[in-house]
Amino acid sequence: MNTTHTKAPAIENLFFNWRPLWLIFFLLVTVFLGSQALQVKPEASFEKLIPLSHPYIENFMERQNDLRGLGNAVRLAVTVKDPSQDIFTAEYMERLQQVYDEVRFLPGVDQSAVRSLWDPAVRWTQVTEEGFEGGTVIPDTYDASQESLDTLRENVLKSGQVGILIANDFRSTIVLAPLVDSVDGQPLDYQAFSHALEDIRAALSDEQFDIRIIGFAKLVGDLIDGATQVAFFFVIALGITFVLLFLYSRCFKSSIIPLVCSVIAVIWQLGLLKLMGYGLDPYSMLVPFLVFAIAVSHGVQVINAMAIEASHGHDRLTAARLAFRGLYVAGILALVSDAIGFMTLLFIDIQVIQELAIAAALGVAVIILTNLVLLPLLMSYLGVGKTSVIRAERKRQETSELWHRVSFFSHKSVAPWSLLAALLLGVMGFVGSTNLQIGDLDEGAPELRPDSRYNLDNAYITRNYATSADVLVVMVETPEQACVSYEALEAVDRLEWQMRNVEGVQGSMSPAYITKRVIAGFNEGNLKWETLSRNQFVLNQAMSNLPAGMINNQCDLLPVILYLEDHKADTLVRVTRAVEAFAAENNSEHARFMLAAGSAGIEAATNEEIARAQTFMLIFVYAVVAALVFITFRSWRAVICIVAPLGLTSVLCQALMAQLGIGVKVATLPVIALGVGIGVDYGIYIYSRLRQYLREGENLQDAYYHTLRSTGKAVSFTGLTLAIGVGTWVFSPIKFQADMGILLTFMFLWNMIGALWLLPAFARYLLKDPSKA
Template identity: 90%
Template sequence: MTSQEQQTTAELDRQAPWLERVIFHARPLWLGLLLLVTIFLATQAVQVKPEASFEKLIPLSHPYIENFMERQDDLRGLGNAVRIVVTVEEEGADIFSAAYMQRLQEVYDEVRFLPGVDQSAVRSLWDPAVRWTQVTEEGFEGGTVIPDTYDGSAESLEVLRENVLRSGQVGILVANDFRSTIVLAPLVEMVDGQPLNYQTFSHSLEEIRDRFSDDTFQIRIIGFAKLIGDLIDGATQVGFFFLIALAITFVLLFLYSRCFKSSIIPLVCSVIAVVWQLGLLKLMGFGLDPYSMLVPFLVFAIAVSHGVQVINAMAIEASHGHSRLMAARLAFRSLYVAGILALVSDAIGFMTLLFIDIQVIQELAIAAALGVAVIILTNLLLLPLIMSYLGVGKTSIIRAERKRQETSPIWHRISFFSHKKVAPWSLLVALILGVVGLIGSAQLQIGDLDEGAPELRPDSRYNLDNAYVTRNYATSADVLVVMVETPEQGCVAFEALEAVDRLEWQMRNLEGVQGTMSPSYITQRVIAGFNEGNLKWEALSRNQFVLNQAMSNLPAGMINNQCDLLPVILYLEDHKADTLVRVTREIEAFAAENNSEAAVFMLAAGSAGIEAATNEEIARAQTFMLIFVYAVVAALVLITFRSWRAVICIVAPLGLTSVLCQALMAQLGIGVKVATLPVIALGVGIGVDYGIYIYSRLSQYLREGENLQDAYYHTLRSTGKAVSFTGLTLAIGVGTWVFSPIKFQADMGILLTFMFIWNMIGALWLLPAFARYLLKDQVIAKDQAHPATQAS
């Protein structure tokens, strides 16, 4: 190093901020410390396992869920349960054969003893609690559907047929066409002191399916536990997409830098960021559920984005003749403020998801914020330290020098977005797009918009099984339960039963309700049975002794020991968002008019009731979360740049992207739900990085005396190309999710790809247009000082 270079280096060192000196004056110490941390967290990361929980997916503080949790012991089978359907496949055959009943018994016995199944609550034709009753001249007769005398003979099968027809189970446990029956298995959340492992339980169900399915009989399975198990199995394929993204990113990085070191080191540091994140999650006691499995992918993508900025800045500094160390230091110096601001904005933006009282979303927020936070160390600290020893390749330096000296026609044309004749047209187009987006986003709905399980593909095995049940059973799997509380031992009171009867009549005539069932309905049928089955007597009696006798004949599960709860079961046609809103509003209106000391109507249990509560929580938090994330990002930009003009230049393009994304969701039929809500915060958090980097460099050139178009042109030549590269790279990476077997992952891939591209376009296109007017006085003064540029 010559004396002049030493003098220049010493001068640059004196100008360095204290943080830079602390880091680069002790490089071996920092590298050794980071290496030890990486090794330790890697040992933790390999222990992270997929997990899921029923309670994590529901808003536990919502009034509906609080009511359900308080009464869940009295509503066994109406919460978390699976349905195993045993079907006959032979043409013309039905369930009334010795072979079928034997197969059903084998399945019933297997299911009862699965870990996680509430054995005493399992229902099937083989369960002694499933009984038949009939009215005779001598009164009521009844017994188990499958009597003790059953031996598989033709006579006993005929008795079985009669019992099934008299049991009232056709359409409930028995298919309308008598070609299948259901084994209903309620689940418990804890098994041997540990949370139920849904993936293991789902695999156990698949083993039953494989063992008992053949050409004669088939097993179909639906229920929350099976759905979550399928989601976990499908979501684990994200590792395959991660490898694809890794390969694509490496190829693009190499084409961008033409340097192997500059391509592989950012990828290594980005993978280290993922390892750190997973290791810290393990230390905090978290796992990965189907919804948060994509977060490591996003962390990798964000890390690559910031890593490219560092490599790009180093190549530029090295092309000015600086040594490896000084190039790394200057790159760090120029980027660490903007980089930390961008990453802190990302992290805080993700943390706004904590306002949504659904644990799976809150854990996703923590995982994402944690991952972004570690990028500050892995890609803004570790990467420059490594590159200060290795440096960028000569090819990359020569290419950067050539690009710096050459005029770029592409960037020159794009720089005209800042021109006084182009900027107003850009803003007008943005305004039109914003209006179109607002009109389109007005159609956006909360909750599911499709039948079956919208998290899975329509042709998935689960959705095909669900369609079979919906098609062949009168009672759908979408159940909403209204809990009617009475005083203790008051469930037999006429006033309570009559109020329930009025609710049932109202709900049977409501669009979207397939049918109803309640103690009041059954009691009326029993009273008619007491009177020789005459339909004229099928009504509630005011005689308490008659009601007492009739209520004593209720089946198990319809009355609790304290006799202070009357469940009203509504079988819905589907669980679409508008159906749930219509039904719950009708019930709430009825409750407001009819609640009394005798009966208090409360929502809600059942799968549809839980989903209605989840939709309400998301609707409550969605707008607040969006406002808060923008407020936080705006505040951080304001604190950093100390200019409200900077806030508008950086944040306004993000707002356009959010509006257009919501319009796209409405157009594609994607509702706002647990799986898609985080995309909005993630898109804003990641998108702000582009604007921060561009505005930071643009303001630097403006302070150096350049006019707006020259400053923007030079910004594009340096930071702009890195922003466009990372935007396209991230979009291509998440675009691979479209091929996932999990539909919500594919939906997230579509939405994030859209947001990455539009955030990049917004930063490159709209930011300079806003700058033209918001930095008006400064721009006019410098434009007048540089008339040649305006002429161009």
Template identity: 90%
Template sequence: MNKNTSLNKPNSQAPWIENLFFNFRPLWLIFFLIMTVFLGSQAIKVQPEASFEKLIPLSHPYIENFMERQDDLQGLGNAVRIVVSVKDEDEDIFTADYMQRLQKVYDEVRFLPGVDQAAVRSLWDPAVRWTQVTEEGFEGGTVIPDTYDGSPASLEVLRENVLKSGQVGILIANNFRSTIVLAPLVEQVDGEPLDYQAFSHALEDIREQFSDENFDIKIIGFAKLVGDLIDGATQVAFFFLVALAITFVLLFLYSRCFKSSIIPLACSVVAVIWQLGLLKLMGYGLDPYSMLVPFLVFAIAVSHGVQVINATAIEASHGHDRITAARLAFRSLYVAGILALVSDAIGFTTLLFIDIQVIQELAIAAALGVAVIILTNLILLPLVMSYLGVGKTSVIRAERKRQEVSPVWHKLSFFTHAKVAPWSLLAAVLLGVAGIIGSANLQIGDLDEGAPELRPDSRYNLDNAYVTRNYATSADVLVVMVETPEQGCVAYEALEAVDRLEWQMRNLDGVQGSMSPAYVTKRVIAGFNEGNLKWEALSRNQFILNQAMSNLPAGMVNNRCDLLPVILYLEDHKADTLVRVTREVEAFAAENNSEHAQFLLAAGSAGIEAATNEEIARAQTFMLIFVYAVVASLVLITFRSWRAVVCIVAPLALTSILCQALMAQLGIGVKVATLPVIALGVGIGVDYGIYIYSRLRQYLREGENLQDAYYHTLRSTGKAVSFTGLTLAIGVGTWVFSPIKFQADMGILLTFMFLWNMVGALWLLPAFARYLLKDPSKA
């Protein structure tokens, strides 16, 4: 095999970038050591973090409306529900022991850091009241009166008050075996963001303290969910160690050299250290969604490290000394490597177009990590190898492999053959069509009940299922904010419009129930008329409306009397449910907005999720087009050939289509946790194609025919690509066992994309090359 003459130039004629690093090796190694120690000291300070506002699209109209009215919607944003339940099926809440236990939980919850004390609701809260209609008018009082002493008589009074409170199904379970302590949260505690992990642990302390053989504590809400996610996501460190061990074993089996196995791993770990250290210096932490990024950085670094080790071993097998072998390996790979990594980094930054801060920070972390790999695995690794070199066993094995004919690679080289290539392209087209059809049912948002980020049998989802079964009002709440002129919330025109909206929504599939000032006002008016249902309607008499509205419970009307919240309790927060409900509200608003009432979406947990789904749907196609445009442009600039773009990018496109079909078939929706996988998969997969194409083009320029050129490409770069693809797929495949379901989903999708990107580079790229690249033997 003829060697490329450019690789045999003396050092004085080597590329300037090669001389820049290799002529000053000691200085560069000292620099890398100092930076690793410094950034390592910063990396150990990185803490898990999360924020309610980071997970929502703050510029979406729904969220802007919610944030503007947040102070008027206490308990309808970021809140947790602590359920105190009776274990004995023959008991209920009307016992002295239960009420004493509930009071202690209520007191503990109120004073947790991050809880809005004034807004906490429970049977023990004075704002929770009962009312009834008598011959003399309305009577009412606190559900638990000042005279309560735990005696049988006072418990009987409590039972009567509960039945008259209207809280059954809201704060009190339908079967009277549990009640809820509702705790709205604030985002800042003493000027610092709320620590969701610490808050979740405080809730677990309450659970442990007040749960025993008689009572149980169940907890749901965004803060508890995020806390559980952080606790589970920290287990990524375990998967990182497992992947490290697996990669080392496979590297050793591949190279049969301890040095060649440990050095690329060490440089890849250095890349992770640098990434984490730089993130800390930039003021970022790691949230549950970006905790997987260091692992991906490690995986990408290993991919490029294997290419360097493989090239060094091949050069050493030609009789070159350590430094020359390292130089030649660097010289042959730095253009393709930098192109691949820059494509990765820019591809990841396309996620910045999604206006959800947690995804934007993931993009920054991933792009930063990939940029670091240029230094640690394309520069540091060859420098270290120039001193240590590959082992004799590895060199002998590389020389033997180079000289012997490989039947496997010989058979795979037929992918370039005129009789095989068209069938490959036809198969790719059929797979693409099948993928498009299969992805037709791909949905935006959650497709499961409960928290799909966690396993169905997780404690959180079991608690959520309990609340759903035992309470009439769902935890999936969507709030329509009806704005009126100041002091206009009592106007008949506004209340009548709210009443029509509520009636329409109550009859919509997916809506479990509703509550609004108009609904309560009608009940109050009926109460003023001895409870006669004939009078349960809105009166046009303003004095009657004023009197009725003065009896609204706290939270149903604000001090300025310019907001009427319509609370919709949904059956679930599945994507199709949210779309159906929001479309109905928007259609109603378009027909009924007036000077008296403006209908605005949306608050509540379901409203926030609907906004998030819309932002993801808006950004998904644009992001995918942009990431492919960036990758294609960089390939075009580097290789100056549209043929190179087709050969490298077309296999990636097939992988993306098939990945979306896989998501649809597995019931995985496109959401905050899974959307980044699409960009990450494209970014990582382009590496394979660039390395294969770069080496194939080199052999073609040396005059080899297409099949021989591809055969030699497979024996060198192709071998490394197939090894890294399989190794990384096995590594991320371990995520399937994560207790965090979205980690398991990402593991499945990334494993698929690693493998299919590898297959595409080895199978489809040569098929395209058959028709697009010039075969010197036919010139």
């Protein structure tokens, strides 16, 4: 009787005694989940990207219907290409009307809130000897004649829209289109909406006119289009990994089967996501690629272990059993650590990050079955090639000069210097990481390349319009029907004056500001009357002239619109703190100041949520990983040996982010948890094998040398393979994908280096050396 089989643990017999049934099971599940995976589509949602439980967002969502146009909206700038021409031509006005009409009837656009020169709600007003006069900017009598164009020019100058809907140089105008969250009960398809905007651009742009488009929906659409190119990187990674595996194993079967099992893991993940009702947004588009990379790393460990066992003369089935037996504890521990590490992202109250966490954890969980179970089952029939076995046997018998030198990291004369060097690197990294900032650090859309069409359009609109696209709205709540009271308006006026003097505020607009202008207009335009009157009848009359959006039906909300110079993290912190300080001193029964609406207000809330969760998430993921390591190895020494190198990598990664100008935001925050979760695999595999050799009575350096020749070789290979794979993301047209590629490449390499370099140095002082017993 084969004692290898009789001494096998129950979990091994469960799989290997019923191999045909399990393979049929895997085949059926793969076919079913594959059919589901084909139905997964890219998706995105405005609400998924914002922290819905943050006080700013709760205030905004409660008042969303009263603030149409100040949340999710797109802006189309219809521009004149000829520098010698302006907008006051019949051809331009006809083209603007075409754009206005096309945009209004796009699915997802709030038709009643669309603003353009052609919109009847856009009016002009002037003060005359007889009082106010006004009308629509484009009059009903407009007939494209030179006379009507001259009238249009006069109306534009009197409208107060120059710098808002009309460019400062009169060579473009804006079509502002607020969006709704759903169409016919279904969430707005941002990719389809973005494509519809591109269709308008293509149809109505020519040698005379151009259309520039910005807004959340357009940005997300561009992100989805760019992120779908991850399939290209996936194919490149497949090719690179296959080549590296073949060079490593010199066996076609040993190269292709781990890839097949890793692809099956991705298929299972996507199929399960579909069954759970999830899709893939631009931020989680790379998760299947990451799952593939993790699966390959564990597959290499299996193939490496089988080759070693086969070199000892074991048949295919026995080699597969022994490989499974030697790896399943460490493998399951590593993958469970990965999954729980990813699940810590659920503590961040931003749905897109939470869905990324679920997708990553689900993918890692299925690897336990596809690469720790299915792979050895398949290899028990196929076996590793003779060339691979002969090569493994030769390598086992030869002395490796490289690994012999690396084993000196565990030597008593080298270990203290290694720990000292790690301490110095840690201090340097900590000092460098103090410059790490929360949020965006660049103008425009940092998720895209600076030379992307979107960022070029954003730069044009920012440069040619007085009012920035970065809008922060302070909501001033009053008792119902009391928004016209002097006390409320006077408080708003003081807030506006104070905020105009805050660095980063470009300009402002509020009902109080407009009311003062109207009161001056009632008094022949005399500037000394441009103030708030205590006479309620005067205020009532002035407030009746407010434009749409500045007053709601209940008359219990006064929006103060702040136009910011940019949406950088420092600017948002400075402005929101100034508003909060003012609110703390001036909140009363007449007016209560609440943050925040507008694109900048939403981003400020997102930054605060990330800042709140960042440290907690990092502590939690390390605590969970440490607890799992302790439970598995029953040793606090094992925890230090495995987890301490990961801590150095995290500190150095944050310093790298600060150096490269990468802020901590929705796109980059998950990298920290991903890096820790994946990096722990290296340490677990090395420590597990090192402990085994120490128990067999070898001294520390010899034990580490033999660990390097087996597991260490696979760890170094997988670390380099993972780094090369994610390194291809650097060429992505989506900047945040490129940033993730840089950071993950760095973490994969440093986690590998830490496991090979620092783990034995800690082991020198923490583990018992049998030779000294």
